[in-house]
Amino acid sequence: MSQTPPPVNSFAQMQAGRPTGPLVQGYEVIIGFETHTQLTTQSKIFSRASTAFGAEPNTQASAVDFALPGALPVMNKGAVQRAIEFGLAVNAHIAESSVFARKNYFYPDLPKGYQISQFEIPVVQGGTVEFFLGDEKKAVRLVRAHLEEDAGKSLHEDFIGMSGIDLNRAGTPLLEIVTEPDMRSSAEAVAYAKELHKIVTWIGICDGNMQEGSFRCDANVSVRKPGAELGTRREIKNLNSFKFMQQAIDYEVRWQIEQLEDGHAIQQATVLFDPDTGETRSMRTKEDAADYRYFPDPDLPPLVISREWVEKTRAEMSELPRVMAQRFVSDYSLPEYDAGQLTQSKAVAAYFEAVAAASQQPKLASNWVMGELSRRLNTEDKGIELSAVSARQLGQLISRIADGTISNNAARQVFDALWTGEGSDVDAIIEAKGLKQMSDTGELEKIIDDVLAANAKNVDEVRAGNAKAFNALVGQTMKATKGKANPAQVNELLKKKLG
Amino acid sequence: MSHTDLHDLSVAQLAAKLAAREVSSVEVTQHFLGRIRQHDSLGAFLATDAEISLAQARAADARLAAGERTPLLGVPLAHKDIFVTRDFPTTAGSKMLENYRSPFDATVVARLGVSSGAGMVSLGKLNCDEFAMGSGNDNSAWKPVQNPWDTTRVPGGSSGGSAAAVAARLVPAATGTDTGGSIRQPAALTGITGIKPTYGRCSRYGMVAFASSLDQAGPMARSALDCALLLSSMAGPDPDRDSTSLDLPALDYATDLIAASAATTGTTPLKGLKIGLPTQFFGAGCSADVLKTVRGALAEFEKLGATLVDVSLPLTELSIPVYYVIAPAEASSNLSRFDGVRYGHRAAAYTDLTDMYKKSRSEGFGDEVTRRIMIGTYVLSHGYYDAYYLKAQKIRRLIAEDFQKAFAQCDIIAGPVSPTVAWKIGEKSDDPVANYLADIYTLSSSLAGLPGMSVPAGFGEGGMPVGLQLIGNYFKEAQLLGTAHQFQLATDWHLRRPTGI
Secondary structure (H helix, E strand, O other), X not given: OOOXXXXXXXXXXXXXXXXXXXXEOOEEEEEEEEEEEEOOOOEOOOOOOEOOOOOOOOOOOOOOOOOOOOOOOOOOHHHHHHHHHHHHHOOOEEOOEEOEEEEEOOOOOOOOOEEEEEOOOOOEEOOEEEEEEOOEEEEEEEEEEEEEEOOXXXXXXOOOOOOEEEOOOOOOEEEEEEEOOOEOOHHHHHHHHHHHHHHHHHOOOOOOOOOOOOEEEEEEEEEEOOOOOOOOOEEEEEEOOHHHHHHHHHHHHHHHHHXXXXXXXXXXXXXXXXXXXXXXXXXXXXXXXXOOOOEEOOOOOOEEOOHHHHHHHHHHOOOOHHHHHHHHHHHHOOOHHHXXXXXXXXXXXXXXXXXXXHHOXXXXXXXXXXXXXXXXXXXXXXXXXXXXXXXXXXXXXHHHHHOOXXXXXXXXXXXXXXXXXXXXXXXXXXXXXXXXXXXXXXHHHHHHHXXXXXXXXXXXXXXXXXXXXXXXXXXXXXXHOOOOEOHHHHHHHHHHHHO | OOHHHHHHOOHHHHHHHHHOOOOOHHHHHHHXXXXXXXXXXXXXXXXXXXXXXXXXXXXXXXXXXXXXXXXXXXXXXXXXXXXXXXXXXXXXXXXXXXXXXOOOOOHHHHHXXXXXXXXXXXXXXXXXXXXXXXXXXXXXXXXXXXXXXXXXXXXXXXXXXXXHHHHOOOOOEEEEEEOOOOOHHHHHHHOOEEEEOOOOOEOOOOEOOOOXXXXXXXXXXXXXXXXXXXXXXXXXXXXXXXXXXXXXXXXOHHHHHHHHHHHOXXXXXXXXXXXXXXXXXXXXXXXXXXXXXXXXXXXXXXXXXXXXXXEOOOOOOOHHHHHHHHHHXXXXXXXXXXXXXXXXXXXXXXXXXXXXXXXXXXXXXXXXXXXXXXXXXXHHOOOOXXXXXXXXXXXXXXXXXXXXXXXXXXXXEEEEOOOXXXXXXXXXXXXXXHHHHOOHHHHHHHHXXXXXXEEXXXXXXXXXXXXXXXXXXXXXXXXXXXXXXXXXXXXXXXXXXXXXX
């Protein structure tokens, strides 16, 4: 009796053991991503024209970008370098030899009539993006990341009855990063996109500017009853903000479920999200799909990457956020949550490490960076590199908390003074504002005695076991010291005297 | 020597006269411009501009006056219209590029030219089959080219204008391009010498692309020595512009060749050279007059000391379908840029974008180009790719391997270039397959990327020239040129001239 083996790499097999996400009206949501990241090279992927954004139309396009007769592409090594760095950042395989192919179609902003991309053999193969969704650790597997050139832009607004073509963007290097359909909710999809954004900006291969199109996500979305066959997917194109990303996927999921519940089948389609209406609408269906007639580009030999090149890159790459977060947990004994937050960007991580080094108080440093500092930065919509309080100043401030010189409350006042520029030296501010905690036990004891004498009723209640009354006494003491007493010390002395 | 004889001089002789200041580049240029005007009816030229050519000649004379003595300085030539040029229009023989002017020079043009290169003066642009697709030059959108040996016959193609101009002594030398035989076949049919180097030897930058994995530039002149002089300047790496250009320095082919022939004394300078004759090149497909002439030339090689051995290239016949899958596939994609959007022909009236594409391309491309775009699109289509394109690529590799097996037994492979002498203009116009079949002896070495040349070997039917093909192993241009040079020292076929011109 023979049995047909299950097909290799079937969806079911790939998804075996993966948890089902939160169900929506009884449906499981399945999401895969394709992200076009624009690489930070100075010049284009196959020409020497500049990649800078925002120039006058057609001023940053060479003979190659205009596809003039006789022009030929020459690979930009910097783009390959960045692909290698990405591959290493996500633990992927860097292909020793990958192949550029031509994707043939006609469109006015595609000057050659084909796009040079990688098809059968991409430069980056496999890999994983790991991140936290709340407390839950997630791992989204990558299928591939391949190098390709961007197209130009059609300008329909400025010309009556005609269209303009701007080829400045044509030939801009892109790394297209493709995931397995591993995500199970819009929240997970956004968390993945944010993590990917963090990785590519952290390693510096992409500036991450979503408004300018440097980081463009397409989401493949389908729904199915748990355990059922994979549903037909629709691809939402060009999601260029995290907010729209979640809205678009949520809308799309609801729309697909509604269709299925009404007894309609989902047609494979490419859709666009309209932020004004909050809806997705179909651009083209599978029937319109072009035959791209891919074939290896005879103008470009296979892209050969030596082991030496990969290893040299590995050695020269800075610590990755994932690795750095692990180090923060083990070296600074920070909770994983803190470590994750502090490694959101290289600048934040560097700032935190400087504060921790200056204060020798990593947990306090973490609290201040994630708390007061980040609140202030958010309020003023500033990045940490523009912080009015330097890491050295904050470190000094934290040292003064740790050695008992000032209370937390007083520290906030000092921080405020640093932030507004009222002062620049922590100790001088403490001195000027008279914020030093009372360290003379004798003086404090005298004040406590006065408080106890004046609050005989509370003292009786404390002795009767009323904790509230104890707190009231603490409060009175602090008031009497104008907040300069160390609350812990007050607690201790009160307990001694009442105990 | 009077100026009327200047056109009978070889490149090497002209260069020597210029270097000796016996004649100026301006005088030489004026002389050849006169010849070109006089023989305009041959249809060899698509563009000339006396002012530009003379300005270049003056620049060359200035370099000569300043004491520069380089091997090609001041010698005129003309370029196949496949090479883009700043100074002349470039049409690639197509209506699609009517009046197109390139903002840059092809690498080959720049390397030969006056402003930054070897100092040759450009006399203009030479007619060719549209986008280099054809073997009779009758696919030119502008006009046919006549064979100077019999003006009722084709000069071959696609570098037909180059071949006719050299044979008629309107230019001492010309550039050509060869994708499946487009230098060798017209050279053979007009009795001149031409070499297609190893794929990648000359930069393809600035050659209007036909089939990128096959296209290769090469010189066409009356002798191997003249070809060697030109190739020394044309060849060499171009890594910033053409990723497929070979990372091998150009050699001083001409000096090497002269030194080698000076070193050999006696009557058997080719002693030790083994020439392989593929049995498939000497079969029934080749006409008797061509076979007889080729065998006569081979007998001459034996006299010079070479040994003839039989070799086999069993997939020779398959090179025709393999080539006519791969070349159109690449062409269909390469020619997509001619869409009427940025430059080139755009239809006068259209209803929408698709209509603009359809009308512009239908009007701009001729029949043969359209045919090849359709074939190429078909063989790359979903569901046909594996059966056609992929299969053809596999056989292509086998063809290359067969050559290596043959080269284990010989140094050079020889045979006919074309199965017949030049045919009458219009005779094969309605039969594309007959044209394709006539490429049989040149396609396989093109597919393998090997260097090959055509050397005048005598005359066949109707007194028309016959070419002997020599195919070398990779990078062996010097050996090919040296072998041909020895043959030309012993024979005078390459010095014969058509009457009446």
